[in-house]
Amino acid sequence: MSLKRLLLVFLMGSSLGMAGDLSAQCKSFTKKSCLPKLTPYMTNGQLNTTTMSPGQSADMVMTFNSGQSYRLVVMGEGVLGQMEFQVSDATGNVIYKNKSGDVITDTWDFNVEQTTQLTVTVRVPDQVDKTQLNTEGCVSVLVGFKK
Amino acid sequence: MSRNSIGMRLILGAFVCVLASCGNSESNSEEKENASTDTAASKKGKRDASNAQKVFYALPSPIETADLLKKAGATYNKDYLNSLDNATKYNTSAGRALNLGVYGTDLSFTTIFDASSESLLYLKKVNNLASALGISDAFGETTMDRMQANSNNRDSLLSIISDSYWTADAYLQENQRPATSALIVAGGWVEGLYIATRVALSKDNPEINNRIAEQKLSLDNLIGLMTEQKKDQDVSAMLSDLIDLRDSFTKIKTNEGKSTSKTDPNTHETTIGGGSSFTVSKDQISEIAKKAEALRTKTINKS
Numbered sequence: 001m002s003l004k005r006l007l008l009v010f011l012m013g014s015s016l017g018m019a020g021d022l023s024a025q026c027k028s029f030t031k032k033s034c035l036p037k038l039t040p041y042m043t044n045g046q047l048n049t050t051t052m053s054p055g056q057s058a059d060m061v062m063t064f065n066s067g068q069s070y071r072l073v074v075m076g077e078g079v080l081g082q083m084e085f086q087v088s089d090a091t092g093n094v095i096y097k098n099k100s101g102d103v104i105t106d107t108w109d110f111n112v113e114q115t116t117q118l119t120v121t122v123r124v125p126d127q128v129d130k131t132q133l134n135t136e137g138c139v140s141v142l143v144g145f146k147k
Numbered sequence: 148m149s150r151n152s153i154g155m156r157l158i159l160g161a162f163v164c165v166l167a168s169c170g171n172s173e174s175n176s177e178e179k180e181n182a183s184t185d186t187a188a189s190k191k192g193k194r195d196a197s198n199a200q201k202v203f204y205a206l207p208s209p210i211e212t213a214d215l216l217k218k219a220g221a222t223y224n225k226d227y228l229n230s231l232d233n234a235t236k237y238n239t240s241a242g243r244a245l246n247l248g249v250y251g252t253d254l255s256f257t258t259i260f261d262a263s264s265e266s267l268l269y270l271k272k273v274n275n276l277a278s279a280l281g282i283s284d285a286f287g288e289t290t291m292d293r294m295q296a297n298s299n300n301r302d303s304l305l306s307i308i309s310d311s312y313w314t315a316d317a318y319l320q321e322n323q324r325p326a327t328s329a330l331i332v333a334g335g336w337v338e339g340l341y342i343a344t345r346v347a348l349s350k351d352n353p354e355i356n357n358r359i360a361e362q363k364l365s366l367d368n369l370i371g372l373m374t375e376q377k378k379d380q381d382v383s384a385m386l387s388d389l390i391d392l393r394d395s396f397t398k399i400k401t402n403e404g405k406s407t408s409k410t411d412p413n414t415h416e417t418t419i420g421g422g423s424s425f426t427v428s429k430d431q432i433s434e435i436a437k438k439a440e441a442l443r444t445k446t447i448n449k450s
Contacts (some may be wrong), residue, residue: 022218023321030317042305043211045312046332047320048203048433061371062205063364065215069416087273089406095419109416113405115361116422117368121199143205147302 026051026138033139034075037107041071041144054080054127060120060141064112069146072108074098074122077137082106085122085141085145179226206332206365208312210305212339213259219354221346223260228253229338229447232274240280241381242449244327247276248334249447251312256342258305263298268350270294277315280327285315293300326379329372333385334446336369341443344436356432360425388442395434400426 026049035043048060064070076083082104087096095118098105122141229249237243274286290311297303319328340362347355370393372439373386404421411418 016336023323027317027321035313042208042309043313044205044208044211045309046203046205046208047313047317048205049320050201052200056200058201058203059199060203060205060366063207063368064360064419065207065211065361066422067215067218068211080163089419089421090403090423091406093404093406096417109414110419110420111416112422114420114422114424115364116406116419118419141203145207145211147305 005028014105026140029077029138030140030142033140034073037073037075038071038142038144041069041146044143044145046143047140048142049138050123051136052076052080052139054124056119057123058139058141060122060143061117062120062143063115063117066112066115068103069109069111071144071146072110072120073106073140073142073144074120075106076124076139079135080137080139081125083122083139084125088119088121090117162179178203194298202370202371204375206336206368206372209248209255209335209339210259210309212252212343215358216343216346216355217259219358220352221343221355223256223262224349225257225262225265227342227345228256228265228269230436231268231272234275236448236450237276237279238450240327241330242303243276243279244330244381245334245337245446245449247273247280247315248331248336249338249443250276251308251331252335252338252342254308255305258301258308261301266304267291267294267298281322282315282318285311285318318347326376326382328385329376329379329382330385333369333373333382333389336365337439337443337446340435340439344432344439347432348436349430355424356427356429359432359435360396360399360427361423362402363393363399363425364423366393368394388445392435392438392442395431395438398434399431402426 025038027047028064030047030049050058052058066084072085072087074085083098083106084104086094087108088094096108096110098108122139125140127135176378233246234250234368237246249270250272254266254273257266257269259262265381270286270291274291277286290307293307294304297307315331316328319325319331340359343355343362346352347359366389366428370386370389373382373389376382377386402424403425406422407420409418409420410416
């Protein structure tokens with residue numbers, strides 16, 4: 001195998017290892033910082049986490065059932081600042097925003113009168129200091145329900 | 148070899164490294180486009196989800212589904228559940244993943260209906276399949292011990308099961324196995340629909356029929372989730388069956404009400420009004436039940 005090919009394989013292997021490290025970091029962040037905020041609601045069992053950079057957004061689409069109460073937890077690692085999120089119904093109407101003036105909350109408790117599909121759009125705030133290298137960090141969106 | 152030549156090679160290697168990272172990260176534009184095409188959201192002309200870097204398709208947990216059916220008047224019938232004897236059949240990763248989902252739903256049902264001795268039997272099968280898939284930490288001996296210690300406390304049992312599924316999903320995501328995760332979710336959803344349709348066929352119950360109709364929405368999300376992993380041949384096979392099932396759900400009339408929201412100043416809990424309502428006939432339920440049975444049979448016989 002040529003030196004060039006060896007270097008290629010090494011660098012590709014390193015990049016895959018880095019992806020795994022980021023996933024482990026996100027899992028750890030979610031477990032330590034986010035899951036406790038769901039209590040006393042029960043998790044729906046799915047890990048919705050990804051690494052994001054300032055200015056990026058992510059959507060979570062889910063059906064919420066009538067007769068249940070839910071808690072939504074949306075958090076990002078400290079380097080990203082406080083996450084902003086909004087909730088839209090199936091026709092795109094925004095029915096909730098977590099930012100009101102200067103106040104930003106990371107949890108939202110709600111129930112639905114009729115079963116409905118909602119989309120949670122999470123946005124990482126823009127980077128304030130443009131001279132800094134672009135940061136990235138984990139963002140988690142958790143859903144819990146209560147009987 | 149000159150220094151410039153070595154430098155160029157390192158830069159080239161770094162560039163390949165970046166490309167490899169991009170290939171391992173979230174949905175590329177083609178996958179997002181396909182996911183949008185397959186979901187009801189895009190069919191309704193909703194805001195374009197592809198503006199987002201990542202789209203998560205989340206589903207209600209099997210525990211929630213079981214709870215909803217119980218509240219709607221369903222009674223426990225162990226004949227609806229996948230036989231424990233079938234566990235010896237599951238020798239491939241796909242068979243194990245799908246039926247980890249199936250048995251997980253069965254576990255949820257036995258627990259919701261306080262069939263505690265059966266819960267422990269199903270937990271053991273879940274543990275065996277999880278171990279075979281390399282995710283034994285989620286449903287291992289510690290979980291078994293906790294379930295036995297809390298066998299008389301349904302809420303604690305349900306919480307333990309929920310946490311275990313989260314741990315399993317987290318492990319699979321961390322280890323770059325989203326296709327396996329998707330198959331577990333799919334197996335669990337299919338089993339939940341199968342049980343619901345068995346209950347519906349045994350006794351006419353408008354509330355149960357409505358809960359079945361509501362699965363139209365979850366099915367769209369499940370198809371979205373599976374579409375993201377369709378490069379996996381087992382996911383692709385299941386996806387085809389789910390799309391065929393969706394054809395039956397599409398016949399159900401859906402009315403979208405204008406959404407309203409009101410927050411209780413004391414509890415800070417928001418109530419969302421409006422939402423979807425469904426008009427479903429017995430014939431439509433029968434058609435869905437038939438397809439659900441066929442898909443479930445295929446799933447539990449997947450080695």
